[in-house]
Amino acid sequence: MKKQNNIFKDRVSKIVLKILQSNQQLTQSDLANLLGVSNARVSSYLSGKEMPRIEILMRIAELAEITVDDLLKGSVTDVGPIIPSKSVVISMGKKSIAAGRDVYVHQKLRKVHEFVPGPDNISAEQASRLKILVDQIVDYELKTMKRPKSHAAVWSIFKRQFKVAYYRELNNSKFYDAERYLVKWVGRLRGLLRNVDTNDWRKERIKAIQTKRKKYGWLKEDFTNYLLGKYNHESLKDLNDDQLEEFYKYIFS
Secondary structure (H helix, E strand, O other): OHHHHHHHHHHHHHHHHHHHHOOOOOOHHHHHHHHOOOHHHHHHHHHOOOOOOHHHHHHHHHHHOOOHHHHHHOOOOOOOOOEEEOOOEEEEOOEEEEOOOOEEEOOOOEEOOOOOOOOOEOOHHHHHHHHHHHHHHHHHHHHHOOOOOOHHHHHHHHHHHHOOOOHHHOEHHHHHHHHHHHHHHHHHHHHHHHHHOHHHHHHHHHHHHHHHHHHHOOOHHHHHHHHHHHHOOOOHHHOOHHHHHHHHHHHOO
């Protein structure tokens, strides 16, 4: 079984390399955007260290104009062309993948017009904040869930929740609702992480609270005095689990 898995990894590596070689303008980062994975993960595919999930295999096969079965068992010579597009958002059936700049889109994919943020859309700073929260969600999903959601899956849920095709289309008046939605999601997963590892849970809570304190400009001395008055403790580390959870919910409410 292990030998067979290594054969599959080797075949995927050759197909991914063939896709990149078929168009010299297609960078590894471009391909990562098309597949909805990180650049590091594409590197793992190329080196044969990692076997892609089935949905990623389907995207690789689609780009190569072959079936998944052919991808795993056939030859690597029949890789279809990849044509350039100015689209930043591309659609694969019911799914959309967002890329940060010009990408190269398989001719079977439907091209969507480039989206340029306007004054009513969220700013680059706000978009960065949402991306950080999504990264946290995916990280906690990996730590707590048997079938963790990928970045693509989390963004898909987010877009359905706020009825946008691309997260940068979000109206800036909805930013705080969106941020709160993702923060609560992070909180739920952190709660699960608490059951997995209490020490990690406490560290995450304390780190999040301290980050929020600095963002609010809450001076350390004033913060300490508040803890003394509220809990009769000078440090977050001295709070018991219930007190730490209560204060976390207060500061993020």
